[in-house]
Amino acid sequence: MRPEDILVPSPSGVCCKLGGFHIDPTRPVERAVITHAHSDHARAGHGAVLATRETLDLMRLRCGENFAGSSQAMAYGESVNLDGARITLHPAGHVLGSAQVAVDANGLRAVASGDYKNVADPTCAPFELVRCDLFITEATFALPVFRHGDPDAEIAKLVHSMALFPERAHLVGAYSLGKAQRVIALLRKAGYQAPIYLHGAMQAISDYYIKRGIPLGDLRLARGASKADLAGTITLCPPSALNDLWTRRFPDPLAAFASGWMRVRARARQQGVALPLVISDHADWNGLTETIAATGASEIWVTHGQEDALVHWCAARGLKGRPLDIVGYGEEVDEIADTAANEAENESAAPSFLFDENRRDGDGRA
Ligand SMILES: [Zn+2]
Numbered sequence: 001m002r003p004e005d006i007l008v009p010s011p012s013g014v015c016c017k018l019g020g021f022h023i024d025p026t027r028p029v030e031r032a033v034i035t036h037a038h039s040d041h042a043r044a045g046h047g048a049v050l051a052t053r054e055t056l057d058l059m060r061l062r063c064g065e066n067f068a069g070s071s072q073a074m075a076y077g078e079s080v081n082l083d084g085a086r087i088t089l090h091p092a093g094h095v096l097g098s099a100q101v102a103v104d105a106n107g108l109r110a111v112a113s114g115d116y117k118n119v120a121d122p123t124c125a126p127f128e129l130v131r132c133d134l135f136i137t138e139a140t141f142a143l144p145v146f147r148h149g150d151p152d153a154e155i156a157k158l159v160h161s162m163a164l165f166p167e168r169a170h171l172v173g174a175y176s177l178g179k180a181q182r183v184i185a186l187l188r189k190a191g192y193q194a195p196i197y198l199h200g201a202m203q204a205i206s207d208y209y210i211k212r213g214i215p216l217g218d219l220r221l222a223r224g225a226s227k228a229d230l231a232g233t234i235t236l237c238p239p240s241a242l243n244d245l246w247t248r249r250f251p252d253p254l255a256a257f258a259s260g261w262m263r264v265r266a267r268a269r270q271q272g273v274a275l276p277l278v279i280s281d282h283a284d285w286n287g288l289t290e291t292i293a294a295t296g297a298s299e300i301w302v303t304h305g306q307e308d309a310l311v312h313w314c315a316a317r318g319l320k321g322r323p324l325d326i327v328g329y330g331e332e333v334d335e336i337a338d339t340a341a342n343e344a345e346n347e348s349a350a351p352s353f354l355f356d357e358n359r360r361d362g363d364g365r366a
C-alpha cells in the first residue's frame with residue numbers, strides 16, 4: 001500500500017475509501033469528517049459527521065439543529081476505527097475547535113490539515129505537528145511575498161490610532177468566526193479594558209467562545225449604543241459591513257481590517273481601509289514550508305488556490321507535490337456572504353446571556 005491509497009482526491013473532497021468517509025466534503029455525503037466550522041469546510045446536509053465538540057457546536061450555531069443526520073464528537077488525541085482506518089484529531093491552531101485529521105492504515109499515516117497556522121493564538125489550542133507520510137496542506141497565502149509578522153504589533157497600531165483619534169469610532173472588519181474573537185483577545189492581552197462593541201453577526205459566536213472558557217472581557221452590541229457613546233470606541237464587524245449604510249451610526253468612523261490579505265496594499269486601498277492590520281489565521285509562506293518540511297512527509301497535496309508556488313517548492317526539495325483541484329474552498333469569499341446572512345438573522349434575535357439588561361442599561365463609560 002502507498003500513502004496515496006489511504007486517501008484519494010474526489011470532486012467532492014478528499015475521500016478515504018477504506019473507512020468510507022470524506023474529509024471536508026463540498027457536497028453532501030454519507031460520512032464526513034470535518035476539520036473546522038468555517039462555511040467552506042463545514043457544509044450542512046451530510047449523513048453522519050465526526051468532528052471536535054466545538055466544531056459541531058459552531059456548525060449547529062451557523063446551520064441550525066439539523067445540520068447533519070447524526071454527529072459524533074471527538075476530543076484531540078482521541079482515536080476511532082472506521083473499517084480498518086484509524087482516525088485521530090490533532091489541533092490545527094486555526095480557530096476554536098479546528099483539527100487536523102490523521103488517518104492511519106497499514107502502518108502508513110496521512111494527515112489532512114484543513115486550514116492551519118503555526119503561531120500562537122489565545123483563542124484556540126496551538127498547532128500540533130504530526131509526522132506523516134502524506135500531508136495535505138492549504139495554500140491560502142502560499143507565495144513568498146506573504147509574511148504575516150507579529151499580530152501584537154498590528155494590535156499596537158490599532159491602539160495607537162485610538163490615541164491619535166480619540167473622538168473617532170474605530171471599525172475593525174474581521175471574519176465573524178475566529179478572527180473577530182482573536183482580535184478581541186489580542187486587544188485584551190495588550191491591556192485594552194474598555195467595552196468592545198460588536199456587529200450583531202458576531203454575537204452568537206463570541207458568546208460561544210466565552211462559554212468555552214475564552215475570556216473576551218466586556219462586549220456590547222453596537223446597535224444598543226447611541227452615536228455619542230460610540231465616540232472613541234472599537235467595534236468589530238464583518239468586512240462587508242465596512243462599506244455599508246450600517247456605518248452611519250458611528251461618529252467619524254475609521255475603517256480597519258484584520259486579514260492576511262492586508263499585506264497587499266492595493267487591496268486595502270481598494271476596500272477603503274485606512275488602517276490595514278496584517279493578522280491572519282492561516283500560515284504564511286514560512287509557516288507553510290516549515291510545517292511541510294517538519295512533517296517528514298514525502299508526498300504533499302495542496303489545496304486552496306495558490307497551489308503552484310508550493311508544488312514547485314516541493315519539487316525543488318525532492319518531495320512529490322500535487323495540486324488538488326477541489327472547487328469550493330476559500331472562506332475569505334464565502335464567509336462574507338455567510339456573515340451577511342447571520343446579520344439578517346441576528347439583528348432580530350433576542351440578546352443572549354452576554355448582553356444582559358444590567359450591562360446594556362448601566363453603560364460603564366460614565
Ligand atoms: Zn478556515
Ligand SMILES: [Zn+2]
Pocket residue numbers: 038040041114115138304329330331
Ligand atoms: Zn479553508
